[in-house]
Amino acid sequence: MAIKRAASRQFPFFWLPVAAGVVAIFLLLQTTTTVLDRLELRVQDGHFALRQAFRSERVQEGVSLTEQNPHISPDILLVGIDPSTLARFGRWPFPRSRHADLIDSFSRISNPDNRERALFLDLFFIEPSESAVDDALLLRSIQNSGRVFLETIVERSPPLQEHYREYFARHEALFQAAGAIRNVQGDWSRMPSFFGVQAPLQPYARAAGGYGHANIWDDHDGVLRRQPMIVRVSERLESYRLDQLMEDYGALSVDPDNFERLIWFDRAGNDHDLAIPLSEERLRALLNRLDADAPRLPVDTTGDGDFDSYTFLIHHHRDQFIPAITLSLALEYFNKTLEDVQIHLGESIVISEPQSFNPTSGTWEPYRIQVRPPVIDEEGQEVREGRYRLVEEIRIPIDHQGAMSINYMGPRSSPARDGEQTFPVRPYHGYAGRIPDADPGRWPATRAVENKIVMVGAFAQGMADDEKMTPYGLMYGVEVHANALNTILMDRFIHHLPGWGNTAILAGGTFLVALLAAWFSTIWAMAGTLAILGIFFFTTTIIFDLHSLVIAFASPALAMALVFVSVVVYRVTREERDKRRIRDVFGKYVSPAVVNEILQSPPELGGVDKELTVFFSDIRGFTTLSESLSPQELVNHLNLYLTAMTDTILEYQGTLDKYVGDEIMCFWGAPLPQEDHALLACKSALKQLQVLDRMNSEWPPEKRIQIGIGINSGIMTVGNMGSLGRMNYTLMGDNVNLGARLEGTNKEYATRVIISEHTYGLVRERIVARELDNIRVKGKNKPVVIYELIDVPEGLEPGSTVSGRS
Incomplete structure (x- = not known):
């Protein structure tokens, strides 16, 4: 099938500025709005949806093995408080002694090398239990374990005044027990500020083996895609009245190296930092802003008990950095502490020389990641060896807010044994309901949790408000943490193509589609554009799955769609303009039916040689006629004649060339080919005589007109001739001149219509003609x-003799 080109001969590169304009629009949108970023998040969710958490491989006839996704750590184990657990232990919440039983079931393993690496309880112990005995039992179990990690929650609002010091004291207990983050580099003032914290009770905090916040940030659509690896919590040390501070600002000591700062709150509750060191000029400039935006504090300056003025409060805060619970668990797994990490806000969190524990040898070894797990058949034989990659450094990419993108590995796991599980899930009651007694001699050697990070949390609907929206739909909070932890353990971080790379793809795709839309038919251009978009989408999906690299798709795809529509609209507009021009030009020379055909297949510019039939007619005795009429009467009378003759020519689908005084020149066979061009000319000539005879019968003798007609057929040159500024669609050649000579020959033979032997040869079977002479013109x-x-x-x-398009 031939592909029809649709290029503009006059402006062959019009698509270039169109494409450049579309690229500029999208670059402007990227820098001034978040619309495209939000669309990219939805596309990224689509990449997640195409992943498979498990893979099946057929190794031989009749044998099908299930191979776990090699990008999922085998050392993450979920213990779910599932429906079967609720059915066994009763309604939620359980007494804390039940959690003590769970912890003891892991602590009471006779071989310490076969124990879990860490036990994370996605549960809150913020308030004392109704039973002091339960609290005592749980506290003892946590102390005996030494591997229990507890979580905190940070909040935007500060706690109530009566709880303020207690809540921050709890967190101070966590710092003292498990360490704190000190090495933070970068502009930490850009991090979101949290002024409240809910931490475990102080006894639990002092007994914990580790801690971390459980906050996960949702995006504009409520989907959890990021987890802050560190958050900034601001503890208020003191508050000052601005009027008093202005009098003695030099006595105030603020230590930025210890993450201290001065802040004020606007009426919306947003915090703002004060530039330090303080100066009178800065404080006076601040006063104007506070007066406009900050809530006022009424004061009694006279001491009479009535408020007669106002001032503002300035607060002295010290920031503390709390790690994500997943970061703390990862550090425990790598045999590192919070003091070992290097944090560069806006860049990365670096964990150097991570290690992993080998339960078989009981030693710490350089950390290796399983690239491909071994395949074991039903008989326990290794069908295929596993492959590993040595990791010398874990570099967690974070943004300026300290957040990491979570690389989800699959849909939510089912608590049922036969259900689909991205991460292995075991029931809570399987451990809490089988507790070894206190005699170490009766403890089991293992519980199949060697070196695993055990994560305990809700896995039943309605148990708590713990179902979160993720790219895979609703997922329990503990499994969201598992995906975040897996992202770190497997060094499987989501990276984004640099801005210049996405810009190059945006520009390249846009210009390519613009070229297709400009130079090919709309159908072929649309097919090519859809093919490009399809290939582009699946390529980005495959790259995301294999390398966790996010390539912007929404922006280039929308740009390609917009430039396709823009170029097509431009082409349609231009073609309509060309059609109007052709209609205006040829409508004066040919019939409407022929004009419509011309619009479907415009004539070639310049001259071409074709077999045509040319027609000339002239009035006999025009001088006598002009002498008998006034100039105005002559013009009006001549217009009546020319109108009638021209209408007849157009009725027979002829093309009017020109009027030369009272002479008419027209032709058949162009601009579109006509098979019976000679016959049409002959019919038109006879019809014109009939029309003229009828008109003469209605005119007085002095106004009657007699004409002579000459017709010739042959090869003639037809086309637009003249200059670029002014051209005429006309005929040239010897055969044209012969037609003109035949018109004048009518005078010598007293005839009205003379045709040449060339025309006669084309129509001899369909006309009646009389041979006149053999002449030399x-x-x-x-x-x-x-x-x-x-x-x-x-x-x-006249019939219909316009041929098909050529």
Whole structure:
């Protein structure tokens, strides 16, 4: 099938500025709005949806093995408080002694090397239990374990005044027990500020093996895609009245190196930092802003008990950095502490020389990641060896807010054994309901949790408000943490193509689609554009799955769609303009039916040689006629004649060339080919005589008109001739001149219509003609046989003789 090109000959590169304009629009949108970023998040969710958490491989006939996704750590184990657990232990919440049983079931393993690496309880112990005995039992179990990690929650609002010091004291207990983050580099003032914290009770905090916040940030659509690896919690040390501070600001000591700062709150509750060191000029400038935006503090300056003025409060805060619970668990797994990490806000969190524990040898070894797990058949034989990659450094990419993108590995796991599980899930009651007694001699050697990070949390609907929206739909909070932890353990971080790379793809795709839309038919251009978009989407999905690299898709895809529509609209607009121009030009020369055909297949510019039939007519005795009429009467009378003759020519689908005084020149066979061009010319000539005879019968003798007509057929040059500024669609050649000579020859033979032997040869079977003579006309050396056209026996109906397009 031939592909029809649709290029503009006059402006062959019009698509370039169109494409450049679209690229500029999208670059402007990227820098001034978040619309495209939000669309990219939805596309990224689509990449997640195409992943498979498990893979099946057929190794031999009748044997099908299930191979776990190699990007999922085998050392993450979920213990779910599932429906079967609720059915066994009763309604939630359980007494804390039940959690003590769970912890003891892991602590009471006779071989310490076969124990869990860490036990994370996605549960809150913020308030004392109704039973002091339960609290005592749980506290003892946590102390005996030494591997229990507890979580905190940070909040935007500060705690109530009566709880303020207690809540921050709890967190101070966590710092003292498990360490704190000190090495933070970068502009930490850009991090979101949290002024409240809910931490475990102080006894639990002092007994914990580790801690971390459980906050996960949702995006504009409520989907959890990021977890802050560190958060900033601001503890208020003191508050000052601005009027008093202005009097003695030099006595105030603020230590930025210890993450201290001065802040004020606007009426919306947003915090703002004060530039330090303080100066009178800065404080006076601040006063104007506070007066406009900050809540006022009424004061009594006279001491009479009535408020007669106002001032503002300035607060002295010290920031503390709390790690995510997943970061703390990862550090425990790597045999590192919070003091070992290097944090560069806006860049990365670096964990150097991570290690992993080998339960078989009981030693710490350089950390290796399983690239491909071994395949074991039903008989326990290794069908295929595993492959590993040595990791010398874990570099967690974070943004300026300290957040890491979570690389989700699959849909939510089912607590049922036969259900689909991205991460292995075991029931809570399987451990809490089988507790070894206190005699170490009766403890089991293992519980199949060697070196695993055990994560305990809700896995039943309605148990708590713990179902979160993720790219895979609703997922329990503990499994969201598992995906975040897996992202770190497997060094499987989500990276984004640099801005210049996405810009190059945006520009390249846009210009390519613009080229297709400009130079090919709309159908082929649309097919090519859809193919490009499809290939682009699946390529980005495959790259995301294999390398966790996010390539912007929404922006280039929308840009390609917009430039396709823009170029097509431009083409349609231009083609409509061209059609109007052609209609205006050729509508004066040819019939509407022929104009419509021309619009479907415009004529070639310049001259081409074609077999045509040319027609000339002229008034006999025009001078006598002009002398008998006034100039105005002559013009009006001549217009009536020319109108009637022209209408007849157009009725027979002829093309009017020009008027030369009272002479008419027209032709058939162009701009579109006509198979019976000679016959149409003959019919038109006879029809014009009939019309003229009817008009003469209605005119007085002095106004009657007699004409002579000459018709010739042959090869002639037809086309737009002249200059670029002014051109005429006309004929040239010897055969045109012969037609003009035949018109004048009517005077010598007293005839009305003479046709040449060339025309006669084309229509001899369909007309009645009388041979007149064999003459040599001026300018021609070879004699020409001429005929008088008398009649067309089949009738003078014009019919439809326009051929198909060429």
